[in-house]
Amino acid sequence: MTRRGLALLLALSAITALYGCSSSDPKVAWEGDGAPIADLDPEAVADAVPRPDPILRAGNTSPYSIDGVEYHVLDSAEGYSEKGIASWYGTKFHGNKTANGEVYDLYLATAAHRSLPIPSYATVTNTWNGRQIVVRINDRGPFHPDRLIDLSYAAAVKLGFADKGTTDVLVETITLAGIDDLRDSETGEYRYLQLGAFANPATANNLREAVAEQVSAPVSVTPVDVGGQRLNRVRVGPVADGAQLRRLRDLLMSRGYSPGLALP
Known part of the structure; x- marks a missing residue:
């Protein structure tokens, strides 16, 4: 093998080692999928x-x-x-x-x-x-x-x-108490979005303050007892109608939040 051929073979070997996580790699769960470059502890x-x-x-x-x-x-x-x-x-x-x-x-x-x-x-x-x-x-x-x-x-x-x-x-x-199943409901019946429920009041208030700077609708923290535990719900609303509710939900989701429909 010439020196040039040997160099090319070594280069290809290095590339294979670097990008070994390919669609044929058994470590990959989906074709073309893989792990991030940095290791995770x-x-x-x-x-x-x-x-x-x-x-x-x-x-x-x-x-x-x-x-x-x-x-x-x-x-x-x-x-x-x-x-x-x-x-x-x-x-x-x-x-x-x-x-x-x-x-x-x-x-x-x-x-x-x-x-x-x-x-x-x-x-x-x-x-x-x-x-x-x-x-x-x-x-x-x-x-x-x-x-x-x-x-x-x-x-x-x-x-x-x-x-x-x-x-x-x-x-x-994991069984949780207080879950509303709203699959058969229309958004027009609801005037609130819930962003989460937290045991720590400070966490809820921090979220309220962050969201209040981004929306025109009221953002509040209300306590609720769920399964014997006091939680603090962060809610946006009430809003005028279902159309505004959908627009508000889309806005919050575009900014990384996970709002859900909620009754008063």
Whole structure:
């Protein structure tokens, strides 16, 4: 082999090593998908914090069809427990909208499921090593028949299988009190948007102040007892009508918030 040929071979080898996470790499859960360049410390991955978000129409159409296969969304997430195979999705979808309009962040503990209501919260256990994480289910998938749940890259790192692509898991939903199921309701009946409910009043007030600078509608913090715990709800409204409510919701979602419809 000539020196020039050897140099070319070495260069190609270096490129292959640098970009080894390709569509044929078994570590990749989706074609063209992969992990971020920087490594993520499993200890830096925080559990999702369950909260009683309302169940809206967004992401919960049932039945729905993907590639000619029909799927149904469950009436409730309560009591759901199932074992199966988990995969993960990463950079290909980072920054894109999930099924309910939220923005996918591969560094957060989120997941996609075919049939659980959105949003739901679940504890996912890697049955190979016992590691656990609490995730917020805000997307639809996986649509491979042999897989149960798609986890964010961060969740896969926390569970210790990001380098493999799939693992066996147990998915158990977390039951929350005070959840409004508004899937069959029209936005015209509602005059409020809820941005969250927090145990810490300071967290709620900080969110109220931040949102109040961005919208013309009133933003308030109101206490509510949920399951024996005092929470502080951050709400926007009342607004004039359903059209204004939709415009306000779109504005807040475009700025990274996750507003849900709420009754007074």
